[in-house]
Amino acid sequence: MVKSDLLAIEGGEPVVPAGAHRRWPDIVPADHEAVRRVLDSGELWGAHGTEVTALQDEYARYSGAQYVLAVNSGTAALHCALVAAGVNAGDEVIVPAFSFVATPMSVLHAGARPVFCDIDPSTFNIDPREAEKLVTERTSAIMPVHMNGLPADMKAxxxxxxxxxxxxIEDAAQAHGSTYLGEPVGTMGVAGAFSLNGAKNLSAGEGGLFVxxxxxxxxAARRxxxxxxxxxxxxxxxxxAFWSRGIGWNYRIHEITAALARSQLKRLDAYNAQARANAAVLTKGLAxxxxxxxxxxxxxxESSFFRYRVxxxxxxFGWEGSDTEFxxxxxxxLRAEGVAVSTWQLxxxxxxxxxRRDRYQAWRPEVDQLPLKPWDPGQYPETTRILEQSFVLGPDQEPLQVQSEDVMARYVEAFEKIVHxxxxxxxxxxxxVRVTPPIPQEEL
Structure with missing residues (x-):
């Protein structure tokens, strides 16, 4: 056996060479110029800042929404959307059991209770059939997440x-530029929320967009x-006037963040196109x-392919052990072969x-001493199975939208080599897989 036939874990040559990946965010000279423009202007903050106002106008044109409010995180945008849509304290909001914690956490911020729903394993999105079973007289909203950039089943x-x-309320944090039957995501409900977190296809470090x-x-959201x-x-x-009409937060976005987002927005379609081209290479090869x-x-x-979950x-493969060990x-x-891969959520x-506590509350030291209610994985069988039988190609720092198609072809080769x-x-x-900080066994 020649060395190239050996797996990398056996001492063979990795399929993907070191240095083959491009890092994200993709910062170009225009981004530097955008930031310098703000610093030179001396205008760094304000609800009507030049860059913030321009970003709102430009994203309105891009997304097809009539109104856009730039805020300091995607979570803030979700909170604004829930409250502005009329979700009240004590209401129930149906959310997928598979998402980032910001989705249900924003429901708690609104004083409501998140009701978790299993997912459709073919899309990783909320299952409408299961969602309807969860509707009660206290339900006021459904919050679909367009997971990995793939639109949820919005018709259903x-x-x-x-x-x-x-x-x-659409959680479109991962789905800039995605469309559902020709409609831009974020515009098909009462309101939508996008993220400008550094990992996203539209990256500005941190920030959010309410639409x-x-x-x-x-x-209501602006208040x-x-x-x-x-x-x-x-x-x-x-x-x-300094005249508050109700409870509000300081969710204002920074002028520098807005300027960087504007610069990145000019390249968003190109990034998405590259992500889709790379996804096509992977899908054809892995199928x-x-x-x-x-x-x-x-x-x-049309998906933005923010992430590619396999x-x-x-x-x-005749494996009789646990799915998580496999x-x-x-x-x-895969990592030994040079493939950028992660679990994201476990x-x-x-x-x-x-x-899982009797009532939701902010953390303080004594909260850790409160008992946890048991949770039943059997209530969310598809979510549980998918998280144990999948992983993500193209993690935050090395996502699909900035890689070459040659690297994607090497990914396919690595899969073929490993499966063989x-x-x-x-x-x-x-x-x-090791997590940090470690999760105490009694909390699992």
Whole structure:
């Protein structure tokens, strides 16, 4: 056996050479110039800052929304959307069991209760059939997440919302530029929320964008984001009233962040196009490999491919151990071959302690001493299975949208190499996935 036939974990040459990946965010001279422009202007803050106002106008044109409010995080945008849509304390909001914790956490910020729903394993998005079963007299909204940039089943969800008089708030944090039957995501419900976090396809370090087509909803969101105040731009001779009409936060975004987002927005379509081209290479190559299931995009939908989640079937390799050990062995072998791969989330959201106490509350030292209610993975079988039988290609620092198609072809080659010698992978020494900080066993 020549060395090139050996797995990297056996001493062979990695398929993907060191230095092959491009890092994210992709910072170009225009981004430097945008930041310098703000510093030179001396205008660094304010609800009506030049860069913030321009970003809102430009993203409105890009997203198709009539109103855009730039805020300091995607979580803030979700909070604004929930409150502005009329979600009240004590209400229930249906959310997927698979997402980032910001989705249900924003529901808690609004004083409501997140009700977790299982996902459709073919899309990783909330399952509308399961969602309708969870509707009660206290349900006021459904919050679909366009997971990995793939739009949720909005027709089915809108039908449910219409039947039960519910608001739809779209968590589009991962889905800039994605479309559902030609409609831009974020604009199909009462309101939508996007993230400008450094990992996202539209990256500005941190930040968020609230969007809506309803003027009243926009006004309510803007008040929440700026201390409960109305904040028209003062005319000559006028000063700010400092008159709060309700509870509000300081969710204002920084002028430098807005300037960087504007610069990146000019390249968003190109980044998304590269992500889709890379996803096509991966899907074509992985579809023919035994036991590997690439993500699918239903007809009429366009994904931003913020992440590319690959599923696998351990049973097809004769594996009789746990799914998580198989996953960890596979990950270990892929990383050794130079493939950028991660798990992202390891547990369904309802497993997290914040959602398992008798009442939701902010953390303080004594909170850790309160008992946790048990949670049942059997309530979310598809979410649990997917998280144990999948991983993500293209993690935050090395995502699809800035890689070459040659690197993607090498990814496929790495899969072929590993699957061909899966027996060695399953018998070799490996390093299990480690999390930090470690999760106490009694909390699992």
């Amino acid at each position: 969800l809108r039908d449910i919302a219409q039947r039960h008089g519910l608001a739809i 809506t087509n309803d003027e009243g909803v926009f006004t 929440l984001a700026i201390f409960g105040e109305d904040t028209p731009r003062p005319k000559a001779g006028e000063v700010r 023919g490999i035994r036991g590997i299931i690439p993500p699918q995009v239903p007809d009429g939908l 599923c696998f079937r351990p049973s097809e 996953r960890d062995r596979f990950l270990f072998a 547990h369904p959201l309802p497993a997290q302690p914040v959602f 010698r899966m027996g060695s992978v399953l018998s070799a020494e490996y390093q299990p």
